[in-house]
Structure formats: C-alpha cells, structure tokens
Amino acid sequence: MNLYQDVEGLPDxxxxxxxxxxxxxxxIYKQHAYAVSMSDSVMSNMASTAMTSWETFRTASIPVYDGKLRIGFQSESGGGSIGWFLVTDFRLRYCGALSEETLRPILDKSLADGRAMADTMMFAADKKMLMDSISKYEAVEGAANLKQAIMSMKDAMSEAYKSVDKQNSVMAGIYKALKDSVDMEVYSGDYYDMASRFLSCMDDEINSADASYVEMDSLEGILYAFRDRYVPTLYAARELTVEDAFAKGILDDNINRQVSDFTTIKQLPEETLVDKYVNELEKAMAQCEAADLILAGGKDFTGLIVNPEINNSSNSVKPKGWDGTVVNGDNRFTGNGQQVDGNAQGYYLDSWNATPGTLLYNMHQTIESVPNGVYRLTAMTRTTSDKGVYLYAFADNDSSTVTLxxxxxxxxxxxxxxGPSAADGGDSIATVTDTYGSIFAEVYKRTNGGQTATDAENDTLMANNGWGSGWHYTSLDIEVKNHILTIGFTCDSTFTQKYGGTAFAGTWISADNFRLVQLSSGDNEGWNPAAGISSVPDEDFSVAVEGGRIIAPEGSRAYSVSGMPVNIGAVVPDGVYIVKFGKNTVKVVVNRKF
Structure with a gap:
C-alpha cells in the first residue's frame, strides 16, 4: 500500500x-513515511513492534531545489489483503536554507557515484558525456552553482543509467545469442562467415568512439533481421528445386551477389538493405515457381501468393505479404482460434467493431511475374453482413479491371x-456466421456425419466443439494481360462503392486460405517470369544475331523463353531468346526470314 501527494511551489x-x-x-509490514525530491529520497523510522497507539513517524531532512516534493506513507507488504494501517496529521517542516556547506557533500557524493558509474560503462560517447559533466562541476562554488550542479548531475546520471541498462540488455540479447551460435558452430560455411562478419561489425559499433545507447535498438534490429529473416529465406532459396534453367540462374545470381556482400561487409548494413535482400530472394523464388509451372504446364499458381494461408505472429500486425488499412477496427488485422479445422494457433484475415457498419477493412497484395491468362481466385470467407463484404482482384495496375x-x-x-430442430419440430433453417458453414456441411454430408471421416475431415467437423465456424468459399475470375495481379479482401465502402459495391452492415469479417488457379493461358510469347523485365545493358554489352546465331560477349548465357539453355554462337531455331550477361538481361529475336 502506498499513499502519497505531490507538493509544488515550495521555496528552496x-x-x-x-x-x-x-x-x-x-x-506490521515496514510501515513508514517518506519523501522524494529531485535529487534525493528519505524514509522515516519503521512501525515498531511495541505499537499500541498512534506513533510518530519522522523522516530525515531532504533538499528541495525545484519547488517539488512527494510526501507519502507506505507499507512493504507482499500484497493481497494482508495488513492495514492508519495515517494522519501530516506535517511538512522547513529545516533551513540551502547553503554551500550542506550542498557540497551532496554534490561530492553525486560526483563520486558518477565516477564509479563511468568505470562500468561500455558505450564511449555516453561515458564521455558523463565524464564531461563530472569535470564541469568538480570545482563549482557558491550555493546557487552547487544547486545547479546537483540538478545537472542528476540528469547526467539518469542518462548514464539508461546507457548501462542498454549495454546489459545488448550483452544478454540478440548479440549474445548470435555470438553463442557462432562460437558453438551452429552455422557453417558461408552462413558462419556472414554471421561472423555481422558480429564483427557489431563489435565495431559497440566499441566505437561515438557509441551510444540511443542507437543500439536499431543496431540490434539489424542482427534480428539477419538471423530471423535473412538466414531462413536464404536457406529456403538454396533448398528450392528449380527446373527452369534461366530462372535458376537468376535465383543463383541473387544468392551469390548477396552472400558475397554479406561475407565482406566492413560495417553493419541498414536493416532496410537486409529486408531488401529478403524481398529479392522471395521474388526470385516466386519467379522460379512460376517458371516451373509454365515449363510443366501446371495450372495452380497459389505459390505466387505470399502467405496465402495467413500465417502471423500477432493480430495487431499485418501478416507477411499483405498490406492495407483497418479503420474503426479492434486494433487487429488478423484473428485466430476459429480456423476451419479448429487450429487454435492458426490465423486468418479478420477484424471487428461492435457497431454495425462502422468497420472499414481492406487487406491486399500485388503479385508480379504472373503468366498472362484467366485466373480463378478463391478464399475461405465468412461475415455477419448480407452486403458490403468482397473478395476482389484487379489486373495490371488497371483500376478498370477491378472485380468484386x-x-x-x-x-x-x-x-x-x-443441429437443433425448429420450434414446430421441423428442420431449422438458420443464418450462420461463426457456426456451421457450407465447408463444414459438405464434409458432414460426405462423411455421413463424420462416420467415415479422415483425421483432417474430423478436425473440420470437431471445430468449435462440433458446430463448425461458419466458413464457406468465395471466388472470382479475372484476366491478366500484363503479368501483374492484385488480390484483396475488404468491407471498406470508400473503396468498393467506386466499383459498384454496397456499404457494409455487419460487425466482423474473416478470410483465409487463398488459392489462385489458371483457367486458361494467355499470350506469353517472348516472356519468362524470371527475365526480370529487360534490363538496360551496359554500353559494352552488345548482342547481335547473325545467320541464326546469337553473338554475345564471352561469359554470356542464353535461354529460350521456356528457360532451356542454348549455346551462344550455335545456330538456334527461330524464336525469342533471353541473353544474360552479369546483371544485365536482354531479349533478342532470331528470324532467318529477314
């Protein structure tokens, strides 16, 4: 228990x-009076075991410089409802003016504490700032100057404490975890080399002359980005099986360039660069998957969607791969605990507002390197409104193609x-939102009420204690003509009403498990998803076609648009080819009729 009052306007x-x-x-649990000023704190005597009536509690004297003093009475009980006290008749007594004689010991102690603190400090700039303050105030004289020095040293010590706290957390956090992984050889090969370089650069930052606690959060963020985002993505990129030779070459070039950079860095890269490299690898992997699908004649392009199953770590952050806005929501982009299979840890796009019609939710992502063609986008969905909720898509950054x-x-x-029967004993026809749903119903009927259900089917039938969670499928068809597709889920009428939609009238919406299937292919002649949209070549990179032969600088590689490698300088069939030299890519046409 702690009762207090902040007193202001006191004379020094x-x-x-x-x-x-x-x-x-x-x-009795150490009941006592206390006072706290800008530079000090004091306590009174503790409650005595011989207490049989009102007892006087009296603190030592305390200096006040800025007119402010907190006075109070507290118990140090461990909590709960144990113990009680009564307190009354507070008195604040003035004990005398501040003088050089009384202030000098206070400053001397503050300076001594500062010197002791400086001996423990790791970050050079913070340590120098504290030592500069100590040097500045060591020789001050006069009550007014001493008072100012004491207040300034309090501020300097406050910053020094922050620095020490941060150095302790740095040495126990991601820096230590990554260092332990390197020391224990958790990493090998160039993973070890990259991690070692990041640690070495972090050591340089920690030990630099301008090191300060204020920059450590951002530096730690770089280590987290490397360990938790870049390394897993690089591993996935290297493990990816790619049949399309050209696409595989693009992926390998990205990997080799990035690894070369990160194994030779002289200072920590910006976190944005680490994330840029992650995005480059993710895009290259998506391009590889698209290229292989084309090569194999596949139709399921769900792999081009980033995070179609809506994996997430917190409802308050946007799931990876998705962007958008939530207005008047309950501070969340996703929900969890009500997936179609009852997975309590699973996430799905979701938000809620208790007032019907006030939620404005719009989450979307843009997919590049999409083969031209007609596609069907499907998602599991549910809602509390009979209008205003849409699965949507548009193609090629063209708003005229928006499909709701x-x-x-x-x-x-x-x-x-x-489920239960109606009141008259007949079948009950009910509006369902977070129970049953046509996905649940289809499984229930197909398995004779679960009697022939597989384990996966049984998970769906047992979700929400056997009542289901209201999920059903929503689909749309859209044509892509220039390799770009944007998909989304929304109840935001400021967006949908521009394209013929209606206002939302419910309280919550959900979507999960997006799928993209090609219904028919379009015109993809001369295009490879991994071609990177022809780069502008260097001036010394020239490609020519002579007699059905592709003429290019030594070290160039050539591929058909289907990704098959061809020999530079050999006669090749008429058609479109992709030539790559270093970071540059161009397309050439071989046509011996002209």
Missing amino acids: GWYRVECLGWTDEAS SQVELEKMNITELG
Whole structure:
C-alpha cells in the first residue's frame, strides 16, 4: 500500500516530513513515511513492534531545489489483503536554507557515484558525456552553482543509467545469442562467415568512439533481421528445386551477389538493405515457381501468393505479404482460434467493431511475374453482413479491371447437420456466421456425419466443439494481360462503392486460405517470369544475331523463353531468346526470314 501527494511551489530549502500512524502488531509490514525530491529520497523510522497507539513517524531532512516534493506513507507488504494501517496529521517542516556547506557533500557524493558509474560503462560517447559533466562541476562554488550542479548531475546520471541498462540488455540479447551460435558452430560455411562478419561489425559499433545507447535498438534490429529473416529465406532459396534453367540462374545470381556482400561487409548494413535482400530472394523464388509451372504446364499458381494461408505472429500486425488499412477496427488485422479445422494457433484475415457498419477493412497484395491468362481466385470467407463484404482482384495496375465478388451471408438447414430442430419440430433453417458453414456441411454430408471421416475431415467437423465456424468459399475470375495481379479482401465502402459495391452492415469479417488457379493461358510469347523485365545493358554489352546465331560477349548465357539453355554462337531455331550477361538481361529475336 502506498499513499502519497505531490507538493509544488515550495521555496528552496531543507524539509522534513512527520505524521502519525497506527497498525496492530500482527499487521506490521515496514510501515513508514517518506519523501522524494529531485535529487534525493528519505524514509522515516519503521512501525515498531511495541505499537499500541498512534506513533510518530519522522523522516530525515531532504533538499528541495525545484519547488517539488512527494510526501507519502507506505507499507512493504507482499500484497493481497494482508495488513492495514492508519495515517494522519501530516506535517511538512522547513529545516533551513540551502547553503554551500550542506550542498557540497551532496554534490561530492553525486560526483563520486558518477565516477564509479563511468568505470562500468561500455558505450564511449555516453561515458564521455558523463565524464564531461563530472569535470564541469568538480570545482563549482557558491550555493546557487552547487544547486545547479546537483540538478545537472542528476540528469547526467539518469542518462548514464539508461546507457548501462542498454549495454546489459545488448550483452544478454540478440548479440549474445548470435555470438553463442557462432562460437558453438551452429552455422557453417558461408552462413558462419556472414554471421561472423555481422558480429564483427557489431563489435565495431559497440566499441566505437561515438557509441551510444540511443542507437543500439536499431543496431540490434539489424542482427534480428539477419538471423530471423535473412538466414531462413536464404536457406529456403538454396533448398528450392528449380527446373527452369534461366530462372535458376537468376535465383543463383541473387544468392551469390548477396552472400558475397554479406561475407565482406566492413560495417553493419541498414536493416532496410537486409529486408531488401529478403524481398529479392522471395521474388526470385516466386519467379522460379512460376517458371516451373509454365515449363510443366501446371495450372495452380497459389505459390505466387505470399502467405496465402495467413500465417502471423500477432493480430495487431499485418501478416507477411499483405498490406492495407483497418479503420474503426479492434486494433487487429488478423484473428485466430476459429480456423476451419479448429487450429487454435492458426490465423486468418479478420477484424471487428461492435457497431454495425462502422468497420472499414481492406487487406491486399500485388503479385508480379504472373503468366498472362484467366485466373480463378478463391478464399475461405465468412461475415455477419448480407452486403458490403468482397473478395476482389484487379489486373495490371488497371483500376478498370477491378472485380468484386460479394461474400454471402449463408443460410442453411442446420438440423440435417446435427443441429437443433425448429420450434414446430421441423428442420431449422438458420443464418450462420461463426457456426456451421457450407465447408463444414459438405464434409458432414460426405462423411455421413463424420462416420467415415479422415483425421483432417474430423478436425473440420470437431471445430468449435462440433458446430463448425461458419466458413464457406468465395471466388472470382479475372484476366491478366500484363503479368501483374492484385488480390484483396475488404468491407471498406470508400473503396468498393467506386466499383459498384454496397456499404457494409455487419460487425466482423474473416478470410483465409487463398488459392489462385489458371483457367486458361494467355499470350506469353517472348516472356519468362524470371527475365526480370529487360534490363538496360551496359554500353559494352552488345548482342547481335547473325545467320541464326546469337553473338554475345564471352561469359554470356542464353535461354529460350521456356528457360532451356542454348549455346551462344550455335545456330538456334527461330524464336525469342533471353541473353544474360552479369546483371544485365536482354531479349533478342532470331528470324532467318529477314
């Protein structure tokens, strides 16, 4: 228990707090009066075991410089409802003016504490700032100057404490974890080399002459980005099996360039560069998957969607790969605990507002390197509104192609799904939002009420204690003509009403498990998803076609648009080819009729 009051407007001087307190012998838990000023704190005597009536509590005197003093009375009980005390008759007594004789010991102690603190400090700039303050105030004289020096040293010590706290957290945090991994040889090969370089650069930052605690959070963020985002992505990129030779070459070039950079760095890269490299690898992997799908004649392009299953770490952050806005939501972009299979740890796009129609939610992502063609986008969805919720898509950054597909508010016979009957004994036809749903119903009927269900089917049937969670499919078809597709999920009428949509009237919406399937292919002649959209070649990179032969500088590589390598200088069939030299890519046409 702690009762206090902040007193302001006091003249500079020395003060003492007195009060009367009372408790019984069984409830004594170090009850005492106290006072806290800008530079000091004092306590009174503790409650005595012989207390049988009101007892006087009196603090030592305390200096006040800025007119402010907190006075109070507290118990150091461990909590709960144990103990009690009564306190009354507070008195604040003025004990005399501040003088050079009384202030000098206070400053000397502050200076001594500062010197001791400086001996423990790691960050040079912070240590220098503290030592500069100590040097500045060592020889001051006069009560006014001493008072100012004491207040300034308090500020300097406050900053020094922050520096020491941060150095302790740095040495126990990601820096230590990464160092332990290197020392224990958790990493090998160039992973070890990269981690060692990042650690060496972090050591340089920590030990530099301008090192300060204020920059350590951002530096630690770089180490986190390397360990938690870059290394797993690089590993995934290296493990990816790619059949398309050209796409594989693009991926390998990205990997080799990045690894070469990170194994030779002289200073820590910006966190934005680490994330840029992650994005480059993710894009290259998506291009590889698209190239292989084309090569194999595949139709399921869901792999081009980043995070189609909406994996996330917190409802308050946007899931990886998705962007957008939530207005009047409950501070979340996703929900969890009600997935179609009942996975309590699974996430899905979701938000909520108790007032119907006020939620404005729009999450989307743009996919590049999409083969031209007609696609069907499908997602699991649910809603509390019979209007204003849409799965949507548009192609090639062209708003005239925006396609909205309304998410239905389902009604179904729940009696035939094991639910209750209507009041008259007949089947109950109910509007469902977070129970049943057509996905649940289809599984229930297909498995004879679960009697023939597989483990996966049983997970769906047992979700939400056997009632299901309201999920059903929503789909739309859209044509891509220039390799770019944007997909999204929304109830934001400021967006949908521009394209013929209606206002949302419910309280929450959800979407999960997006899928993208090509219904028919379009015109992809001369295009490879990994070609990177022809780069501008260097002046010394010239490509020519002579007699059906591709003529290019030594070290160049050539591929058909399907990704098959061809020999530079050999006669090749008529068609479009991709020539790569270093970081440059161009397309050439071989046509011996001209």
